[in-house]
Amino acid sequence: MAAERGEERVLVCVGSAPGSARLIHAGARLAGSLGCAWIAANVALPQAAGDEDRNRISDHLRLAESLGADAVRLSGRDAAEALTRYATARGVTRILVGKPAHPRWRDGWSAGMVERLIRSSGDVDVHVITGVPERSAPRAPPRAAVQPRWPHLLGAVAMVLGVSALAKLASPVLSDADIVMGYLLVVLVAAYRFGTAPALVASAASVAGYNFFFVPPFHTFAVADTRNLLTFSVLFGVGFAASTLSDRLRRQEGEAVAREARTAALLALTRALAAATDQAAVASALVGEAVARLARGAVLLSPTAEGLAPLASAGEAAAPTLVGALAAEVQRSRTISVTGALRAIPVLAVGEVVGVLVLIDTADAVDDLADAFATQGGLAIARARDAQLALQAGVRIRAERLRSALLSSVSHDLRTPLATITLAATTLLDSHDHLSEPERREFLTSARDEAERLERLVANLLEMTRLSAGSVVVRREWVPIEEIVGAAFARVEGLTAGRPITTALDPHLPLVAVDPILAELLLVNLVDNAVRHTPPGTAIELAASCGAGTVTLTVRDHGGGLPPGDPDRLFEPFVRGAIVRSAGSGLGLAICRGIARAHGGDVVARSPEGGGAAFVITLPTGGPPPPVPIEPLEAP
Structure with missing residues (x-):
């Protein structure tokens, strides 16, 4: 569908004549004055062009791209028809074409290409510009002599x-x-x-x-x-x-075979680049495909603070000094440069030189394909760089959200125990002589309980910080499960006062290789979670059994059960259940999962028969424990 007249778009017809350079500059100036996009197009006719003409066309298209144009190659039996069809499809409003320099009689009885283009252009304006050769017109590099006939x-x-x-x-x-x-x-x-x-x-x-x-x-x-x-x-x-x-x-x-080979090469490159996830992988894929399709060797250099540095290489090598000098020249000029057996191509992305691809010992016939390789490589590098920036931005956003939630939670959860401790201490100081012994003991007990609660909160905050930063170090020791369970219940003795506690431990539990401090914290947080979400006096059960190379511990309560929805959400930081009997930070279950996974295990939430909630921990035993050396008894 054609574009509206208010949406200008310029199409420049590019050929092998040296005057095409002037035409391209005119198109760039026109597009700049109109503030619109522009396209440089060449039509490949059935009458095959020579190597020199093809090289000039490639140079002209690269010149147009360097000036901000979209370069396209069209094919057809008639150039005017192909250009008109493409202009209609792309919504082109102005076409720039060079004035023919050959005599009129060479067109024979039929109208020339420019005349046919004007007649078939319809509403599109056609600008005919004199194609005067310029000194700065691109020149094709010398070609090998034609084989004698x-x-x-x-x-x-x-x-x-x-x-x-x-x-x-x-x-x-x-x-x-x-x-x-x-x-x-x-x-x-x-x-x-x-x-x-x-x-x-x-x-x-x-x-x-x-x-x-x-x-x-x-x-x-x-x-x-x-x-x-x-x-x-x-x-x-x-x-x-x-x-x-x-x-x-x-x-x-021959041209069809060449186009098929070109398409196959670009398809292989596209697949390799699509599989690359970072800039280093993109560079390796680019030089690898370049060696497979274009040259005996390839080097991709990337700009750094100190200059260009090799990012990836493959195949044959060349003198680093020569490669670096040629790449630096290409980085400055942003154009292809050839020196001996080396061909350097700028790798552009969003108008910026993100690298220089140096091909070693390549043929002249691969000019267009090498340029396409560099273009695809530049796009892939830009994509990888944007993906990395997006990942970093996502990490910063998540870290900021975690920090905000942490500050919000901590400001509330720290204030409550501190207020209780301050009140108890102030009362004891100000009214010590007026308080009875049971009252003083009550205030001291309250201060102790809140201090222990504050200690657990700070420990959870520190542990959550270590887990988020990935700096948790698991110091494994061979310990019995019974010892970890006993130490955990000893720490929560004050929390579980007045609650029936039932333990069912398999008598054949093996020793496990765990960090005893972290394993104890895991159980303490699960018991603390059960206390917070069940009414006073509700029973808490703990069971332990062993399997093939694993130990399973289950902490179950008889409260209101799990909230509706995905139970895995409970293990996210700052997520709390629907029924909370006492204040908490919402970090306990997240820390439990982090500790379990740091040991190579996991913890999941279940809804057991009979109601309540069950949290099942699975930990690897770490294999058979090492034998204990038996020292011989000394003779008396």
Whole structure:
């Protein structure tokens, strides 16, 4: 759908002529004055261009990209038709095309490309600009000399002689039409195998051979019947047309194969880059695919504070000094540079040079593909960098949220026990003589309980900080489960006063390799959680059993049970149940899971039959305990 006239978009038609550079600069100025996007397009016609022309087109498209254009390559039998179709699809409002420099008679009876473009452009404005060559126009690097055609020409003549000999031997059974078809077959084969010039030589040689061997008077080039001149003309004309079409087919086949190889290379690169998750992986994927598809060696250099530094390399190596100097030049100029066997290409992302790809010992024919590799690599590096920034931003956001929630929770949870302790201490100081012994003992007990509560809160905060920072160090010791359970209940003796406590420990529990302090804190937090979420006097049960290489501990209460929803949410920091009998920070269960997983185990919440809630801890035993050395008794 075409764009509205208010939404300007400029299309610049790029070719191999040196004047295209001036056209590109004009397009950049026009787009800048209009404040709109612009596109540089080249149309690849069936008439294949030479290596020098292809190289100039690539240089022009790179120039357009460096000036902010989107460079595209189109294909079609007619340039005007392909450009018009693309302009309509992209909503182009203005087309810039170079004024043809060749004489009008070269277009023949048909209209020229510019005239056809103007007629078919519809509502699109067409600007025709004189293509005057500039000194700064891109120049193609020197190419290898074209392979001599003499072997091909001689081969075409040899095939004509061979067909003439075979036709002479079989002339008693062949008609003149059969012989002519044989010569045409030779012309087609010569065109397909060797090209247009050998095919034309084969056509001329076929006319001569047919006249010499099969037209009376035989074995002479004299023509007795002038009607044979028409036969010769038709034979040569058909041979010329057939050779032209066959040569065009051969060229198109070669281009199709090259495009398929290019597409396969870009697909492999895209897959490799898509699998890369960071900048180092992107660099490794880029140089690896470059060595597989483009060159014998590749190095990707990345800008640092000290200059360019190698980020990844593969294949053959080159002198680091030479590579660094060439890459620094490319970083400054932002254009491709070639020195000997080295080809350096800037890797751009959002208009910024994020690296320089240096290819070692590559062919000239890979210019376009190497440029595409660098473009895809730049996009992948930008994506990896943005993903890393997003990850860091997410970590900072989560840390800020945790800090805010922590401050909010701590400000409330610390204030309550501190207020109670302050009140008890102030009362004892101010009214000590007026208080009875039971009252003084009550105040002291209250201060002690709140101090213990404050101690647990601070311990949980410190442990949560260590778990969040990943700095928890598990100091494993071989200890019996019974010892950990006894130490945990001794710490919460004041909390569980007035509650029935039931323990069911398997008599065959093995020693476990755990951090006894962390394991005790895990059980203390689970018991504390049961006390906070159940009415006074509610029973608490603890069971322990062993399995294949694991020990399972279950802390169960008989309160209101788990809240509706995902029970795993209870293990997130600052998440509390629906029924809370006393204040808490909401960190206990998060710390329990963190401790269990630090040991290689886990803790989950269950809703057992009969009501209540059960928290099941699974810890690895750590294998069989080491044997205890028995020292021999000394003789008395």
